[in-house]
Amino acid sequence: MGILIKGKPVADAITEEVRKNASDLRQGGTIPKLKIVRVGDREDDLAYERSAVKRMAACNIDCEVLALPADISQADFTEQLKAVNNDDSVHGILLFRPLPKQLNENDLKYIISAEKDIDCFNPINVAKVFEGDETGFPPCTPSAAMEILKHYNVELKGREAAVVGRSMVVGKPAAMLLTKENATVTICHSRTQNLQEVTKRADILIAAIGKPNMITAEYVKEGATVIDVGINVDEEGNLTGDVNTSDCVEKAAMITPVPAGVGSVTTAVLAKHVVKACKIINNRGVE
Amino acid sequence: MGILIKGKPVADAITEEVRKNASDLRQGGTIPKLKIVRVGDREDDLAYERSAVKRMAACNIDCEVLALPADISQADFTEQLKAVNNDDSVHGILLFRPLPKQLNENDLKYIISAEKDIDCFNPINVAKVFEGDETGFPPCTPSAAMEILKHYNVELKGREAAVVGRSMVVGKPAAMLLTKENATVTICHSRTQNLQEVTKRADILIAAIGKPNMITAEYVKEGATVIDVGINVDEEGNLTGDVNTSDCVEKAAMITPVPAGVGSVTTAVLAKHVVKACKIINNRGVE
Numbered sequence: 001m002g003i004l005i006k007g008k009p010v011a012d013a014i015t016e017e018v019r020k021n022a023s024d025l026r027q028g029g030t031i032p033k034l035k036i037v038r039v040g041d042r043e044d045d046l047a048y049e050r051s052a053v054k055r056m057a058a059c060n061i062d063c064e065v066l067a068l069p070a071d072i073s074q075a076d077f078t079e080q081l082k083a084v085n086n087d088d089s090v091h092g093i094l095l096f097r098p099l100p101k102q103l104n105e106n107d108l109k110y111i112i113s114a115e116k117d118i119d120c121f122n123p124i125n126v127a128k129v130f131e132g133d134e135t136g137f138p139p140c141t142p143s144a145a146m147e148i149l150k151h152y153n154v155e156l157k158g159r160e161a162a163v164v165g166r167s168m169v170v171g172k173p174a175a176m177l178l179t180k181e182n183a184t185v186t187i188c189h190s191r192t193q194n195l196q197e198v199t200k201r202a203d204i205l206i207a208a209i210g211k212p213n214m215i216t217a218e219y220v221k222e223g224a225t226v227i228d229v230g231i232n233v234d235e236e237g238n239l240t241g242d243v244n245t246s247d248c249v250e251k252a253a254m255i256t257p258v259p260a261g262v263g264s265v266t267t268a269v270l271a272k273h274v275v276k277a278c279k280i281i282n283n284r285g286v287e
Numbered sequence: 288m289g290i291l292i293k294g295k296p297v298a299d300a301i302t303e304e305v306r307k308n309a310s311d312l313r314q315g316g317t318i319p320k321l322k323i324v325r326v327g328d329r330e331d332d333l334a335y336e337r338s339a340v341k342r343m344a345a346c347n348i349d350c351e352v353l354a355l356p357a358d359i360s361q362a363d364f365t366e367q368l369k370a371v372n373n374d375d376s377v378h379g380i381l382l383f384r385p386l387p388k389q390l391n392e393n394d395l396k397y398i399i400s401a402e403k404d405i406d407c408f409n410p411i412n413v414a415k416v417f418e419g420d421e422t423g424f425p426p427c428t429p430s431a432a433m434e435i436l437k438h439y440n441v442e443l444k445g446r447e448a449a450v451v452g453r454s455m456v457v458g459k460p461a462a463m464l465l466t467k468e469n470a471t472v473t474i475c476h477s478r479t480q481n482l483q484e485v486t487k488r489a490d491i492l493i494a495a496i497g498k499p500n501m502i503t504a505e506y507v508k509e510g511a512t513v514i515d516v517g518i519n520v521d522e523e524g525n526l527t528g529d530v531n532t533s534d535c536v537e538k539a540a541m542i543t544p545v546p547a548g549v550g551s552v553t554t555a556v557l558a559k560h561v562v563k564a565c566k567i568i569n570n571r572g573v574e
Contacts (some may be wrong), residue, residue, distance in 0.1 A: 124410050127417070129417070130413055158478045168417075172418075179476070184479040185473065186471060186472065188471055191445045192471040193445040
């Protein structure tokens, strides 16, 4: 019988550290600031925004939201985003994606400069994650998964990890972050044959599929650590992960719940990234 | 008993197709041109250069070499590279790396514009390989491995692949190219425990380690396809791969030799990339 490993203690520890760093920056005369850019008012963006605003307050980081109409044109949006990027008081920029269809993401990727791009939109940061270059900013969600593994002292070096899902927001960056920590990583996806066989080899299993409760005990190696990155909302509005937690907890050594797992760490990572960006920008200014 | 799959038929087929494309471009008034930029005169750079010059001639692609002194300064090199990039008659640029130590690669990465960067130096192309965006240019060596798999009709979809090695020139991009083709890919490296167990699961095994003859039959699944990307030179100047070919050919269904395997396809891919770059630049010009 394994144990549930919750996100809150991880988020609390990160928050405490970030708060200290933010206070140091303030004493040095710099007020770290996150700018959230939201287009339209999708419910999941709004939920994440509320949670991010609260976290920044807890971390002593200033936070502003720029809310733009859902039907904004490419030209107007480009102008707004450039203005945010050029604002010297802003150190980190979070742009909610996917953007509405009239906006072409490819033409917007370079507007947020790499050192303010705290959620990995700019190809410079995408390339850094691929290269294992830690000066960049990986997306917050796979970073949150890594923070949980670190907090609960899960050994990664030389061990087998399986990542189910190959998206650019979770699966692929998670695979690179695990490889950087010397895990032997298998990337699984919808075309993987005998998925159960593959996931059952994994000492660390990361589920980022988007199918509620898909991972049952048959997919889990005895004693594995299971990180559930799925966030699925059922008809009654309940959150469920990609992992059938009650079924898998029998076999896993450790398993993250949903809610109260990875999701609760994501905004803490966001805050950590803002402070990191602030330091990078300050150091560059000093040179 | 498996068969040796040689690079030459693959390179020949690519060369024929590229030659046709190059002739079409010439008839349209554009002369496709590769510029090779070499700093110093390392023997492996010179060998590759000779082979590339020959291949471009076979493909009806113009090719020029800019040879610079090994002790060139960062400022002078930057100026030279910018001039090459700004030359409208040049469609593809191959810069030999690693560069001498006085040159900082990080500060040079963005000089070759993404559409002329045919060997994946610019982070824009690095990010595209990671994303599986086929508008970019993956490094030529892993692309050559993929061309061989395609030419010999090796089924990838849903099958297990293992890549041994996690470099940015071969291992990691190979893993992404295989994932894009719907293989289930495991990235192995020096810290992988029980490497034999892991590689023996693979229907497709890519060796890019840099250790002569390391992969013996014990590492190979019965009936697997083995692609040997290793190029090791022994004391007598003989080339050997990372795979003990004569040992593994008993178990593998198909296996590439060294020499005459992946290496012979690399310059054909380079030529293919030059023509692709030429078309991209032309189309952009027309817009």
